[in-house]
Amino acid sequence: MVLDDLGESLRGTLDSLRGKSRIDEEDVDEVVTEIQRSLLQADVDVGLVQDLSEAIRSRSLDEEPPAGTSARDHVLRIVYEELVDLVGDSMELPLEERTIVLAGLQGSGKTTTAAKMAWWFSTKGLRPAVIQTDTFRPGAYDQAEQMAERAEVDFYGDPDGDDPVQIARDGLEATADAEVQIVDTAGRHALEDDLIEELEAIDRAVDPDDTILVLDAAIGQAASDQAEEFDRAVADGVDGVTITKLDGTAKGGGALAAVDQTDAEIAFLGTGEGVKDVERFEPSGFVSRLLGMGDLEQLAERVERAMVETGEDDEEWDPEDLMEGEFTLKDMRKQMEAMNQMGPLDQVMDMIPGLGGGIMDQLPDDAMDVTEDRMRSFEVIMDSMTEDELEHPQSVGAERVERIARGSGTDPETVRELLQQHQMMDRTLDQFQGMGDGDLGRMMDQLGEGGGMGGMGGMGPF
Numbered sequence: 001m002v003l004d005d006l007g008e009s010l011r012g013t014l015d016s017l018r019g020k021s022r023i024d025e026e027d028v029d030e031v032v033t034e035i036q037r038s039l040l041q042a043d044v045d046v047g048l049v050q051d052l053s054e055a056i057r058s059r060s061l062d063e064e065p066p067a068g069t070s071a072r073d074h075v076l077r078i079v080y081e082e083l084v085d086l087v088g089d090s091m092e093l094p095l096e097e098r099t100i101v102l103a104g105l106q107g108s109g110k111t112t113t114a115a116k117m118a119w120w121f122s123t124k125g126l127r128p129a130v131i132q133t134d135t136f137r138p139g140a141y142d143q144a145e146q147m148a149e150r151a152e153v154d155f156y157g158d159p160d161g162d163d164p165v166q167i168a169r170d171g172l173e174a175t176a177d178a179e180v181q182i183v184d185t186a187g188r189h190a191l192e193d194d195l196i197e198e199l200e201a202i203d204r205a206v207d208p209d210d211t212i213l214v215l216d217a218a219i220g221q222a223a224s225d226q227a228e229e230f231d232r233a234v235a236d237g238v239d240g241v242t243i244t245k246l247d248g249t250a251k252g253g254g255a256l257a258a259v260d261q262t263d264a265e266i267a268f269l270g271t272g273e274g275v276k277d278v279e280r281f282e283p284s285g286f287v288s289r290l291l292g293m294g295d296l297e298q299l300a301e302r303v304e305r306a307m308v309e310t311g312e313d314d315e316e317w318d319p320e321d322l323m324e325g326e327f328t329l330k331d332m333r334k335q336m337e338a339m340n341q342m343g344p345l346d347q348v349m350d351m352i353p354g355l356g357g358g359i360m361d362q363l364p365d366d367a368m369d370v371t372e373d374r375m376r377s378f379e380v381i382m383d384s385m386t387e388d389e390l391e392h393p394q395s396v397g398a399e400r401v402e403r404i405a406r407g408s409g410t411d412p413e414t415v416r417e418l419l420q421q422h423q424m425m426d427r428t429l430d431q432f433q434g435m436g437d438g439d440l441g442r443m444m445d446q447l448g449e450g451g452g453m454g455g456m457g458g459m460g461p462f
């Protein structure tokens with residue numbers, strides 16, 4: 001995921017402060033050097049890095065840590081606040097009827113982003129539509145149509161049309177039932193006159209609530225120039241920015257920080273080619289995740305989505321029960337189904353407070369790696385188990401393993417694997433259950449005061 005190296009090296013440096021109650025200049029210099037190295041590598045502007053370093057240095061030494069706060073937590077909090085400041089605010093996007101025009105250079109990811117955003121709005125209960133007006137790039141129509149289909153949202157385009165403005169007009173009419181209309185436009189290699197003219201003509205015809213510029217993260221700090229150029233070129237200016245391809249470049253940090261230097265704010269981040277590889281930009285959550293403090297909001301959103309998609313949003317099963325009672329094989333089954341819906345496990349793990357380099361390192365790599373194939377055989381096995389065995393898997397001895405293997409048409413080895421997997425998940429869960437009262441829980445609560453993050457209560461099924 002984005003800025004992995006930055007997060008990892010920062011976590012490493014901050015961890016070296018563990019156990020210290022006071023912090024001296026040397027400690028601070030070490031942290032600051034590491035931050036500078038990481039941010040410069042991520043293509044953040046040198047001046048910004050210097051300002052940030054100075055702020056971290058002086059605040060760490062001058063500010064008195066709240067009583068009971070360790071040196072590490074004190075610095076972590078300051079680094080967190082300064083990084084949140086560096087990446088800027090999130091663009092406001094009220095969940096109500098709106099028309100959005102996407103602009104950007106060729107290949108920046110507009111078409112993909114249109115479908116991703118539409119999908120995102122659909123998860124918020126709104127009915128979105130994508131209107132494709134790109135008559136410039138052959139293949140744009142098919143690509144947009146396919147992506148809209150994958151996103152399961154309304155779509156309008158005209159493969160034979162050659163007038164983008166007319167297509168936009170027709171599209172608005174044809175998708176009038178949709179609550180959020182997202183108009184995808186054509187790109188060019190550079191911000192040249194015909195691109196500007198086309199954008200302005202579409203803007204006049206559509207009169208959007210928001211014009212969102214789509215930028216490829218790989219341009220790093222050049223993002224500020226591009227945002228400013230587009231802002232000047234488009235009559236009503238650019239309201240927000242979506243940064244794409246954060247999964248494929250080390251320069252994402254530079255792009256993020258650079259956008260904050262302009263008048264535009266970031267709306268979404270693109271983190272992959274799939275239609276669901278998108279997230280709303282939330283500065284506090286983003287930075288918390290980066291620093292290994294998890295991102296409860298993103299996690300809660302994914303869990304909620306997974307619950308709906310697996311039909312587990314029923315009353316019988318409350319994921320929060322996992323934080324209290326015993327973890328049975330039945331729970332594990334629901335877990336596996338939900339997890340498979342949530343996307344790549346490493347991304348999910350990054351969102352869990354404390355896992356950014358902590359507990360997961362102590363577990364075998366495959367502790368939670370339940371692939372679809374494995375899951376299918378696990379399901380068959382569970383179908384062959386009695387109610388009592390599902391509730392108390394620890395009571396399943398060698399003889400029963402043989403019986404279950406025969407009954408399910410699998411082999412004893414796979415049955416044992418299932419039981420081991422259950423044990424590992426159970427153990428992980430135990431660690432979480434203890435965590436809320438500890439150091440990290442307090443830390444999260446402290447951050448909650450300034451960063452809009454709650455305690456550990458609503459953490460969901462982990």
Ligand SMILES: Nc1nc2c(ncn2[C@@H]2O[C@H](COP(=O)(O)OP(=O)(O)OP(=O)(O)O)[C@@H](O)[C@H]2O)c(=O)[nH]1
Nearest residue numbers: 106107108109110111112187244245270271272273
């Ligand atoms: N890895 C990754 N690839 C992405 C992301 N967003 C878009 N892409 C890829 O980038 C390429 C260009 O994306 P498009 O959506 O076609 O870009 P566009 O801006 O519509 O391009 P034009 O219509 O030519 O202006 C495609 O191969 C996408 O799959 C992302 O967040 N991550």
